[in-house]
Amino acid sequence: DCSRPNLARPSFLPSSTSMNMPHSFGSVGGLVLGDSPLPTSPNGTKHPVPIPTALPASELCWPVRPMMRNELDTFSIHFYIFFRPNVLVPPDHPAVFVINLLPVLDSGGVLNLELQLNVSSLCGENATVFGCLNHEVLLMSSDNASVTCETESLAGFLLSVNAMVSLSHLRIPYPQTGSWYLGVRSLCATEHGFEPCTNVTAEVYLHTYLSPCINDCSIYGQCKLLRTNNYLYAACECKAGWNGWGCTDNDEAFSYGFQLLSTLLLYLSNVMFVPPVGIAIHSHCLLEAAIY
Numbered sequence: 001d002c003s004r005p006n007l008a009r010p011s012f013l014p015s016s017t018s019m020n021m022p023h024s025f026g027s028v029g030g031l032v033l034g035d036s037p038l039p040t041s042p043n044g045t046k047h048p049v050p051i052p053t054a055l056p057a058s059e060l061c062w063p064v065r066p067m068m069r070n071e072l073d074t075f076s077i078h079f080y081i082f083f084r085p086n087v088l089v090p091p092d093h094p095a096v097f098v099i100n101l102l103p104v105l106d107s108g109g110v111l112n113l114e115l116q117l118n119v120s121s122l123c124g125e126n127a128t129v130f131g132c133l134n135h136e137v138l139l140m141s142s143d144n145a146s147v148t149c150e151t152e153s154l155a156g157f158l159l160s161v162n163a164m165v166s167l168s169h170l171r172i173p174y175p176q177t178g179s180w181y182l183g184v185r186s187l188c189a190t191e192h193g194f195e196p197c198t199n200v201t202a203e204v205y206l207h208t209y210l211s212p213c214i215n216d217c218s219i220y221g222q223c224k225l226l227r228t229n230n231y232l233y234a235a236c237e238c239k240a241g242w243n244g245w246g247c248t249d250n251d252e253a254f255s256y257g258f259q260l261l262s263t264l265l266l267y268l269s270n271v272m273f274v275p276p277v278g279i280a281i282h283s284h285c286l287l288e289a290a291i292y
Contacts, residue, residue: 064096064138064181067208074225075109075234077210086118087184087204089129091197094185096138099208101177108233110214110245111175113182114207115168117161121203126189129202131159131182133170138181161204171214173245174233182208214246221247 067079079099081087089095101107115131132139132149134156139149149156159168186202187194212234213223220242225234238247241254254262273292280289 062093062096064098066098066100069100074232075106075210075212077106079208079210081206085205085207087206089184089186089202089204091186091200094183097182097184097206099180099182101175101180101210103177104232106210107174107177108231109174109210109212110234111172111180112207112209112211113159113170113172114205115159115161115170115184116205116207117163117166118203118205119163119166122163122200125197125200126163127186127197127200127202128160128162128189128194129184129186129204131168131184133157133159133180133182135176135180136178138183171245173214182206215248217247218242220253 065081067081070078070080072078081097087095087097099111101111113131113133115129117129134149134154137154139151139154139156149158157170157172159170161168184204184206186197186200188197188200212225213221213236217223217236217238220240221236221238223234224237225232227233236245236247238244240259241250241252243249243252277289277292280286280292
């Protein structure tokens, strides 16, 4: 936001780990669910990746494009970019977007972000597109030693896509309301680390939406709307011992044999009432037979 000159506007970031669980959801260190791979340096190691120095002061203010919203149902909202979902990432500066979440209406679901790279747009270059999502402020660190999306007091949610892994997901349960800033930038890998791409305009597909539950709670759960103290939120009700945000944790799940045995024992226990019912009918005790 160019109207807030006191905010730092540096360079940028790596990808998210599959799970990052600090203090509160959607805040500094909040719970985040994703499957973005950890970015590696060009030589294949997973050490912090060098990036170029900070941009000149004249280039630290970038246009911010707001994302439109299409409300489909309770906690079912699609955010989209006007005209088309494809984003062209300039080689010299990030593309910045803002997602506005409304109080009460948007805080009880799951914020989903998908970043998919059009590999053909790289024109054979070894480029990686990084994304940084953060609440209320755009974080794009210019630390020369590593790609990062955090400061001493703030931490963002990170994604990355390249020719090898072209799709990355990020899920934030119960996100904070307000403005979420997303910065997307491309960097090219060289023998000295990552550097700004000179002649590559990467194209990425950005899919952002709000859903009630993660993956509809899979086949082992049911998504339910709950209300607590006038606060409406969605949560998964798991069955057969499955746990997790999307009922995908099978550490305590019942085996198929155990579920089959439980079902058979339930039916057999009902069969035990057949003789008492027959005796009651034979004795003309219809009320007792109906109770049995």
